[in-house]
Amino acid sequence: MRLSEPGVLSRAARALMTTEREGVADFDENRLAAIVDLYVRTGIQVHSPGYMGRQFSGTVPLAGVIDFVSSVVNQPSTYYEAGQLPAMAERIMADELNRFIGWDPGGFAMVTTSGGSLANLTALLAARNRAHPGIWARGEPGGRGRPAIAVGADVHYSVTRAAGVLGIGETQIVRLPVDAQGRIAVRLVPELLAAAERRGLQVFCLVASAGTTALGAFDPIDELAAITARRGIWLHVDGAHGASLLVSDALRHKLRGIDRADSLTWDAHKMLFVPAPCTLLFYRDARDAPGAFRRSTASYVSDEEPDAHCEFDSGDRNLECTKRPMIMPLWTLWAMYGRVLFAEKIEHLCRMTQDAHAILIDEPDFEALHRPEANILCFRYRPAGVAEERLHRLQLRIRKEVRLAGRFFISKVDVQGAAALRVVLMNHQIGPGHFRDLLAEIRGTGDRLLRDGGLD
Amino acid sequence: MRLSEPGVLSRAARALMTTEREGVADFDENRLAAIVDLYVRTGIQVHSPGYMGRQFSGTVPLAGVIDFVSSVVNQPSTYYEAGQLPAMAERIMADELNRFIGWDPGGFAMVTTSGGSLANLTALLAARNRAHPGIWARGEPGGRGRPAIAVGADVHYSVTRAAGVLGIGETQIVRLPVDAQGRIAVRLVPELLAAAERRGLQVFCLVASAGTTALGAFDPIDELAAITARRGIWLHVDGAHGASLLVSDALRHKLRGIDRADSLTWDAHKMLFVPAPCTLLFYRDARDAPGAFRRSTASYVSDEEPDAHCEFDSGDRNLECTKRPMIMPLWTLWAMYGRVLFAEKIEHLCRMTQDAHAILIDEPDFEALHRPEANILCFRYRPAGVAEERLHRLQLRIRKEVRLAGRFFISKVDVQGAAALRVVLMNHQIGPGHFRDLLAEIRGTGDRLLRDGGLD
Numbered sequence: 001m002r003l004s005e006p007g008v009l010s011r012a013a014r015a016l017m018t019t020e021r022e023g024v025a026d027f028d029e030n031r032l033a034a035i036v037d038l039y040v041r042t043g044i045q046v047h048s049p050g051y052m053g054r055q056f057s058g059t060v061p062l063a064g065v066i067d068f069v070s071s072v073v074n075q076p077s078t079y080y081e082a083g084q085l086p087a088m089a090e091r092i093m094a095d096e097l098n099r100f101i102g103w104d105p106g107g108f109a110m111v112t113t114s115g116g117s118l119a120n121l122t123a124l125l126a127a128r129n130r131a132h133p134g135i136w137a138r139g140e141p142g143g144r145g146r147p148a149i150a151v152g153a154d155v156h157y158s159v160t161r162a163a164g165v166l167g168i169g170e171t172q173i174v175r176l177p178v179d180a181q182g183r184i185a186v187r188l189v190p191e192l193l194a195a196a197e198r199r200g201l202q203v204f205c206l207v208a209s210a211g212t213t214a215l216g217a218f219d220p221i222d223e224l225a226a227i228t229a230r231r232g233i234w235l236h237v238d239g240a241h242g243a244s245l246l247v248s249d250a251l252r253h254k255l256r257g258i259d260r261a262d263s264l265t266w267d268a269h270k271m272l273f274v275p276a277p278c279t280l281l282f283y284r285d286a287r288d289a290p291g292a293f294r295r296s297t298a299s300y301v302s303d304e305e306p307d308a309h310c311e312f313d314s315g316d317r318n319l320e321c322t323k324r325p326m327i328m329p330l331w332t333l334w335a336m337y338g339r340v341l342f343a344e345k346i347e348h349l350c351r352m353t354q355d356a357h358a359i360l361i362d363e364p365d366f367e368a369l370h371r372p373e374a375n376i377l378c379f380r381y382r383p384a385g386v387a388e389e390r391l392h393r394l395q396l397r398i399r400k401e402v403r404l405a406g407r408f409f410i411s412k413v414d415v416q417g418a419a420a421l422r423v424v425l426m427n428h429q430i431g432p433g434h435f436r437d438l439l440a441e442i443r444g445t446g447d448r449l450l451r452d453g454g455l456d
Numbered sequence: 457m458r459l460s461e462p463g464v465l466s467r468a469a470r471a472l473m474t475t476e477r478e479g480v481a482d483f484d485e486n487r488l489a490a491i492v493d494l495y496v497r498t499g500i501q502v503h504s505p506g507y508m509g510r511q512f513s514g515t516v517p518l519a520g521v522i523d524f525v526s527s528v529v530n531q532p533s534t535y536y537e538a539g540q541l542p543a544m545a546e547r548i549m550a551d552e553l554n555r556f557i558g559w560d561p562g563g564f565a566m567v568t569t570s571g572g573s574l575a576n577l578t579a580l581l582a583a584r585n586r587a588h589p590g591i592w593a594r595g596e597p598g599g600r601g602r603p604a605i606a607v608g609a610d611v612h613y614s615v616t617r618a619a620g621v622l623g624i625g626e627t628q629i630v631r632l633p634v635d636a637q638g639r640i641a642v643r644l645v646p647e648l649l650a651a652a653e654r655r656g657l658q659v660f661c662l663v664a665s666a667g668t669t670a671l672g673a674f675d676p677i678d679e680l681a682a683i684t685a686r687r688g689i690w691l692h693v694d695g696a697h698g699a700s701l702l703v704s705d706a707l708r709h710k711l712r713g714i715d716r717a718d719s720l721t722w723d724a725h726k727m728l729f730v731p732a733p734c735t736l737l738f739y740r741d742a743r744d745a746p747g748a749f750r751r752s753t754a755s756y757v758s759d760e761e762p763d764a765h766c767e768f769d770s771g772d773r774n775l776e777c778t779k780r781p782m783i784m785p786l787w788t789l790w791a792m793y794g795r796v797l798f799a800e801k802i803e804h805l806c807r808m809t810q811d812a813h814a815i816l817i818d819e820p821d822f823e824a825l826h827r828p829e830a831n832i833l834c835f836r837y838r839p840a841g842v843a844e845e846r847l848h849r850l851q852l853r854i855r856k857e858v859r860l861a862g863r864f865f866i867s868k869v870d871v872q873g874a875a876a877l878r879v880v881l882m883n884h885q886i887g888p889g890h891f892r893d894l895l896a897e898i899r900g901t902g903d904r905l906l907r908d909g910g911l912d
Contacts, residue, residue, distance in 0.1 A: 004540055006768055013544050017791040024797045032518070035788055036525055042540040043531035054538065056530055056778055062488070064527035069492055071520035071731035071785070074512055075499035081859065082510065084460055084498040088469050114570030114733070115776045125621060139602065139625025146595065157754040158777060164750060165581060165775075167623015169595025213756050269778065275527035276778045277570070294620060298613040299870035300669050300878070304852060312462055319621075320571045321614060322512055322725065322732045324780075329527070332491055335473040341480045396760060403537065414755035422756070 003042055004404075012038060044409055049430045052438065053409040055213070055241055055270045055376075057426035062336065063274045063329035070325050077112065077325040079301065080312035086325035087312040093280070093331050096339075097266070100246035101282060102259035109286035111318045112279060112326050116240035117158035118319060119265040119281040124149065124162045124205055126263065126283070126292035127234035131204035135167060136294055145202030148172040150193060152184040152219055154212040156238055174203060181370050182217030184208060189227055205234040210255050211242040214413045214422070215369070216376030218242060222257025229260065237261045240279070242374055244271030248343040251350060254373060262288070268330045271349075271375075272342055273426075278326040289317045349375040349425050356423065356435045363439060369415050378413060378420045381446045393455050394446060395419040401445045401454075408438050459498055460860075468494060500865055505886045508894065509865040511669070511697055511726045511832075513882035518792065519730045519785035526781050533568065533781040535757065536768035542781035543768040549736070549787050552795075553722070556702035557738060558715035565742035567774045568735060568782050572696035573614035574775060575721040575737040580605065580618045580661055582719065582739070582748035583690035587660035591623060592750055601658030604628040606649060608640040608675055610668040612694055630659060637826050638673030640664060645683055661690040666711050667698040670869045670878070671825070672832030674698060678713025685716065693717045696735070698830055700727030704799040707806060710829060718744070724786045727805075727831075728798055729882075734782040745773045805831040805881050812879065812891045819895060825871050834869060834876045837902045849911050850902060851875040857901045857910075864894050 003009055016034050018025040045051055047058040077086035094110035101108075113119040128135060134142035141147045147168050151159055153175050164170050174196045176184045189206075196203055206228050208219035221237060228235040237243075237258060243266035245251040246258070258264065263283050269276035283289045295316045303310050315321065333341065353375045360368045365383040380395055396419050399412040411422045421442065423435075449455055459465055472490050474481035501507055503514040533542035550566035557564075569575040584591060590598035597603045603624050607615055609631050620626050630652045632640045645662075652659055662684050664675035677693060684691040693699075693714060699722035701707040702714070714720065719739050725732035739745045751772045759766050771777060789797065809831045816824045821839040836851055852875050855868040867878045877898065879891075905911055 004765075006536070006544065006764060009540055009544050010547070013541065013548060013791075017548075018794045020794045020796070022796065023794075024800065025792065025794050028792065031792060032521075032788075035791060036522075039522075039525055039531075039541045039784070040529055043529065043542070044538045046530050056532055056538075059527060059530050061528055064524045065488075066492075066495075067527040068520045068524040069495055071515060071523035072517055073496055073499065074502050074515050074731055075495075076512055076732050080462070082500045082512075084462075084465055085469065085495045086499070088462065088465050091466070092469060092473075114574070114780075115778055117775055117777045118570070118574070121775070135623050135625065136620040137625055138627050139597075139623055141595075156777075157752060157757075158775075161749060161752045164592040164752065165622065167591050167595055169591065169593055170752075171594050213754070267778075275530055276532050276780055277776070293617060296613060296617045296620065296626075298669070299875075300867060301613075304875075305856075307856075308462060319573055319577070319614075320733070321573045321612075322571055322723075324570075324732055328495070332488075335469075335491060336481065336484065336487055338474045338476045338479075338481050340476070340478065344480065400761075400763075411756060419755070419760075 009042060047427070049427055049434045050408040051427065052423040052425055052430065053411045055424050055426070056276050057273055059275050060273050060333050063333060066329045066332045067275055070328050075325055076322045077327065078313065078315045078318065078321060078323045080309040083325050086327055089327045089331035091312065093327055093334065096334065097246070097280065098282070100252060101264065103284050107286055109283045109289040111281050111289060111314050112323065113281050113318055114279070114320060114323070115277040116238070116265050116267045116279050119279045120156065120158045120236070120238055121162040121165060122281055122292050122319060123236045123263040123265065124159070125166060126288050127205040127236065128166055128168065129291050129294065130234065130288065131202070139167070143202055145197065145200050146172055148174055148196060148201035148203045150174040150176055150196070150203050150206040152176050152207070152209055152212070153178045154182050154214050154217065155207055155209055156213050156240065159207050159238060172201060174201065178217070182212050182215035184219040184224065186220050186223045189224065193231060203233055205236055207236045207238055210237050210239040211374050211376070213241065214415060215378055216241065216372060216374040217370070218254045218373055221255060221261060225257045225260035234262045235260070236263045238265045240265050240267040241270050244342065244346055245374065247339055248346050250347055271346055272330060273345065274329040274333065278330055293317065293319070345428050348428050352425050352430060353377050355432055356425070359432060359435055365443065366439065369420055375425045376422065378415055378422045380420050381442050383446065386450065390455055392418045394449065395421055397449050397455060398442055398446050401449065402441060408441055410438070465498060503883070505883055505890045506864040507883065508879040508881055508886065509867045511880050511882070512732050513729055515731050516729050516789055519789060522785045522788045523731055526784050531781055532778045533783065534769065534771045534774065534777060534779045536765040539781050542783055545783045545787035547768065549783055549790065552790065553702070553736065554738070556708060557720065559740050563742055565739045565745040567737050567745060567770050568779065569737050569774055570735070570776060570779070571733040572694070572721050572723045572735050575735045576612065576614045576692070576694055577618040577621060578737055578748050578775060579692045579719040579721065580615070581622060582744050583661040583692065584622055584624065585747050585750065586690065586744065587658070595623070599658055601653065601656050602628055604630055604652060604657035604659045606630040606632055606652070606659050606662045608632050608663070608665055608668070609634045610638050610670050610673065611663055611665055612669050612696065615663050615694060628657060630657065634673070638668050638671035640675040640680065642676050642679045645680065649687060659689055661692055663692045663694055666693050666695040667830050667832070669697065670871060671834055672697065672828060672830040674710045674829055677711060677717060681713045681716035690719070691717045692719045694721045696721050696723040697726050700798065700802055701830065703795055704802050706803055727802055728786060729801065730785040730789065734786055749773065749775070801884050804884050808886060809833050809881050811888055812881065815888060815891055815895070821899065822895065825876055831881045832878065834871055834878045836876050837898050839902065842906065846911055848874045850905065851877055853905050853911060854898055854902050857905065858897060864897055866894070
């Protein structure tokens, strides 16, 4: 039986628990070793070159050392009096990274949040509160139309979901079509926004992606900013995956125009290789940051007589009250190694993905679905003679079989309505040979499924 | 100059950063040691017996070891395929803790969330979506009245804030008065709910606290449940602080009636002594859990052909997409030491707080503001001859001066409109001597402030 089967794993885990019921069990180092062993052996193996599946990665190991310290000193980072170095490290990293965004160093703000989904929600909330303050106060928008947001068709699900959470309503989402590369088709946007307005919607926020989850596509921020500025619409950029390209001189151009955005979500736990979560939410105008939560805290955490320390408190700017000092691994790595560590790894990963694409297009039984812009590549296994209607199911089953075989871990995604295979290259130790081996495994798996009737 | 001053600390932190700009700096163990040293020496000293300030604590050190492993293996816990042992540990801890809640083992659900604020918001969202599905879909409540929530006057700010976030509106909050002990005055509740209904409000959720942040007071869940059941109102219990008392045979009765609640927020990073955040959100009826987010995910994370693994996925039940495997320190401690470790520590802390209260009421220049129900005690320094109007300011200044002196760390809170001093006993190594020393320091500080005109 496989350890990855829930029933087997459950029994293995329960067998490791003390049966002492009356007192406190003695420390048992064998028990601890067995727990750690079970942890390391199960789940995804992010440090393996066969892992090409998702946007989290093997971390720089030193990050784990700092997380150990964080867990023992246990200084939440929401209030300066509790977590002083984390508060300072947030300020320093905000300054360091804003050099690549390009906002006024004295005028912007950054808060850390527990993941990109929460950052996107927080930015939308700040935008909503600016445009429709009546929703916070009375649950009524007021204003000149029904509150609405516009998003790229490939935007992350956390953004469309936020419309449901925040009381905007999913039907008030204006979806902007994307081109073949997965980027918002900018030329259609002005007319779509005008049409939405005619339908009685007041689009207060446009969300662009840098890059998208499916294809790693970068929406044209510069051109979108020109449109949103003209119409007084908040431009939020979900750069959870791709904002890290800003630290590379060679790749920064992918986010051209980011200095004109109003807010930016940036997951350091994706392309800056620190443990999850470590999300940074940037606002161009620092005054927008407390707008998300309308400064609504309480006497047990806020000071009636603010001093120089309060400036570093973030409780009125993030949803969390007690918040992990998630910045510490990132700042420590940045302090120890400098920017170039990150830039070189990101550039290498993006280059490898181009190489993988080149390998792929030389294989006649594979179909590349786009030219990769970052380190995400989507494709299909499409041998000659397979009926179109079976291709969707074929990809799904290949993905699953490959995962269960255990040598490789890849993901899948719907591209233009049909399933595709997806690799995300996060490990610099992956070489062309590993990718060729993956294609061979996919081919072998696919052919077996087709031959043995495994699709039915 | 003090290291706790932001300017000094900022310079110290920046001085530790590499100046290498062209390449990757070599690993420098002295730099790392200096960073860790600066981290440990600043911020709150949660392991000191002088720390009596907040609801987070010195953790069981083994928790840090597991967090180290978590950071290196980096298996997010939202999807079973990625974090298998975390998913299983969540299920096991849910079962273990539900034994003390008392819900149908086959019918309840638990999700982990990044902090109690997010858990409270998620529960309110599930309740809102059940009562007013039109808000998610169209941004319009529909239904028979304006959506509203009822909360105890001392409820945590994350709950009232959630009304603003979720589009319910802060003016749609029905505040339920509390008695002198800080508990919702149950006998007033039926009439207040009826009055709200007459004003056109539809109260869909009542939030009780177990215990409150200010006083650690436990609302009478059993009696409130009788009212909410009659009216078809969702009963959410914010047990961020006090739910942990459930694991103690001696203290469980504080939450009598919890088996009748619809949902429960439980912060393990408070009274179960693991690193922050580790929040558990329980639903009595598992079918309510996906209701918070209406199963809105995307093809890159959800399976079109669900298998036995998908049952353990939580992406459709929590706001986070990539989520830290926060359960692992808790499960490991539970597996290694058993329930009694937690129960004994909690009972000891609550007993110590009773002792502190007994010491306090013997001091004529101190005023106890309540009889502590858990490990939180609020009081004022109130020497004879000080005018009433100066007492508020006196507490604020004492709290600040004591903090800056560095021997003790306590907090403050407004109680019945005026500032009070507040201790939260989280460290079992605190003894009566430490508390007497604290009172002496408060007295000395207060008298100096009164004498030197430091209040003006």
